[in-house]
Amino acid sequence: MNDLLTHELGLKALLVEAQRVPAFNPMFRLQWEKAQDSYVLLYPEGMIKLNPSAGEILARVDGKQSEAEITDALQQAFPEAGSLAGDVHEFMEVACEQNWIRFV
Amino acid sequence: MNRTGFDSSSLAPVSEPDVAPKPAGQPLWLLAELTYKCPLQCPYCSNPLDFSASGQELSTEQWVKVLREAREMGAAQLGFSGGEPLSRPDLNELIQEARQLGYYSNLITSGIGLNDHKLEQFRASGLDHIQVSFQASDEEVNNMLAGSAKAFRQKLKMARAVKANGYPMVLNFVTHRHNIDRIDRIIELCIELGADYVELATCQYYGWALENREQLMPSRAQLERAERITNEYRARLEAAGNPMKLIFVTPDYYEERPKGCMNGWGQIFLTVTPDGTALPCHSARQLPVQFPNVKDRSLEDIWYRSFGFNKYRGNDWMKEPCSSCDEKDKDFGGCRCQAYMLTGDAANADPVCSKSQHHGKILQARAEAEAPRDIPMTFRNERNSRVFCRSE
Ligand code: SF4
Ligand code: SF4
Numbered sequence: 001m002n003d004l005l006t007h008e009l010g011l012k013a014l015l016v017e018a019q020r021v022p023a024f025n026p027m028f029r030l031q032w033e034k035a036q037d038s039y040v041l042l043y044p045e046g047m048i049k050l051n052p053s054a055g056e057i058l059a060r061v062d063g064k065q066s067e068a069e070i071t072d073a074l075q076q077a078f079p080e081a082g083s084l085a086g087d088v089h090e091f092m093e094v095a096c097e098q099n100w101i102r103f104v
Numbered sequence: 105m106n107r108t109g110f111d112s113s114s115l116a117p118v119s120e121p122d123v124a125p126k127p128a129g130q131p132l133w134l135l136a137e138l139t140y141k142c143p144l145q146c147p148y149c150s151n152p153l154d155f156s157a158s159g160q161e162l163s164t165e166q167w168v169k170v171l172r173e174a175r176e177m178g179a180a181q182l183g184f185s186g187g188e189p190l191s192r193p194d195l196n197e198l199i200q201e202a203r204q205l206g207y208y209s210n211l212i213t214s215g216i217g218l219n220d221h222k223l224e225q226f227r228a229s230g231l232d233h234i235q236v237s238f239q240a241s242d243e244e245v246n247n248m249l250a251g252s253a254k255a256f257r258q259k260l261k262m263a264r265a266v267k268a269n270g271y272p273m274v275l276n277f278v279t280h281r282h283n284i285d286r287i288d289r290i291i292e293l294c295i296e297l298g299a300d301y302v303e304l305a306t307c308q309y310y311g312w313a314l315e316n317r318e319q320l321m322p323s324r325a326q327l328e329r330a331e332r333i334t335n336e337y338r339a340r341l342e343a344a345g346n347p348m349k350l351i352f353v354t355p356d357y358y359e360e361r362p363k364g365c366m367n368g369w370g371q372i373f374l375t376v377t378p379d380g381t382a383l384p385c386h387s388a389r390q391l392p393v394q395f396p397n398v399k400d401r402s403l404e405d406i407w408y409r410s411f412g413f414n415k416y417r418g419n420d421w422m423k424e425p426c427s428s429c430d431e432k433d434k435d436f437g438g439c440r441c442q443a444y445m446l447t448g449d450a451a452n453a454d455p456v457c458s459k460s461q462h463h464g465k466i467l468q469a470r471a472e473a474e475a476p477r478d479i480p481m482t483f484r485n486e487r488n489s490r491v492f493c494r495s496e
Contacts, residue, residue, distance in 0.1 A: 027272035027300055029208060029232060035130055035178030042208035044233040044274045044301060047132065047180050099347050 020103040022092060023063035028100050030058050041100060057091050063104055067092055125408050126417040130178030131374035135386055138184060139378050141191040161378045164194040168201050170376055173403035175205045182207040190217035196229055203230025210235060215262035223269045234266045237276045263297050274301040280320040287330045291337045295348065304334060305353035321473040327358060357466055362438025362454035369416035374407065382406045384413055387441045391450050416440050423451050425459040
């Protein structure tokens, strides 16, 4: 009987978290790299080549827009993609774990 | 180059014909060795032993051309090194150019000659990262090794200032038998300084370090202890939520398989030396191969079509045991320079490999590290360099 409650709490957590504003860890620089035909993350003596969706998400990280706003913007840019909230959220967690971004 | 006593008669320098190009990647990494000038005299310096005989340094315009051409070919990481790159008065100009071109630029410095004004100026010009190299956490050992008394205090001050200016902080500690037992102190110091990445690397025995190998190489027990302590600190850092990364590099002399040197010859890495010689690896200059110069040809031509860059590309140059080995695509037969230095033939397997008939040289070095003789070190300076030039 607690299922509904925990589910609701989970949803609320997601909504609250969507208000967080991601910003780059100053150690990383995102850049479109013509020679790789992709976005890349540059950091001291290294480079990470990003897949297209990771690149599109990170390209909208500017330390001002919230996760929810970034999701909206992506939704508009890729209307055919279906709901993106879950994917964006998941990627933000990974990016944070990798220390690429922080929430400000 | 007979100072090491090898028979290199079969390795007479070869002239530079255009050759049939072999498959090559993009030169993602450009190392710009701006100058051989350096106020320090580290006994493990990777600069060539005869650096004082090197030709005239490239001009600002020539460096700008190199930066542009390499970027056009896909280079994204740029290292300014030397010698001490701060000895080049046009460094700031080159940093500006690099940023404009879209490089991620790294300044690799001893910290000597750095000051707050320069840190701010370089930041404004778009420098992304400064790597300060240390030789020990112990002031006395450090000063003994760097051959200068003021060096250590200045380095600490500059490391702090680098962080304060918003640069990522990567500290590089060159470890060896005289400081590796203090690795706990070294790591503590890095934590205190708030480093983002810490590289704890035993020096590679090239250039000046090979001359001093017996004085530098740690024993196996020393190495194992240092690695264990590093692992303990990793666990502690993680538990404390500290994102500092510790990178521990084991010396290949204690391995049974060589490292995949430079990701393969002429595959991602391009060095340009102070006089414009282009190399597939910063230590390749010592090989009896004639390397092209950026004063004479475009980088594109050099990378794809020059003799030097194609010489050890792919694997058709290999000899046994490499040519029939199923690991050759993994380690590319190891390091050409090490093969040359220790066996007299750069096309041999890197003797670090236990399949190499010269592996005994490595075992001998390990044995020496267990009971080193007390002999003085050779410091890297102009006077000693001229001695090496003369003995060739
Ligand atoms: S290793 Fe030492 S001597 Fe060699 S260039 Fe670097 S700081 Fe100078
Ligand atoms: S024989 Fe050559 S290719 Fe095989 S593992 Fe040893 S060095 Fe590498």
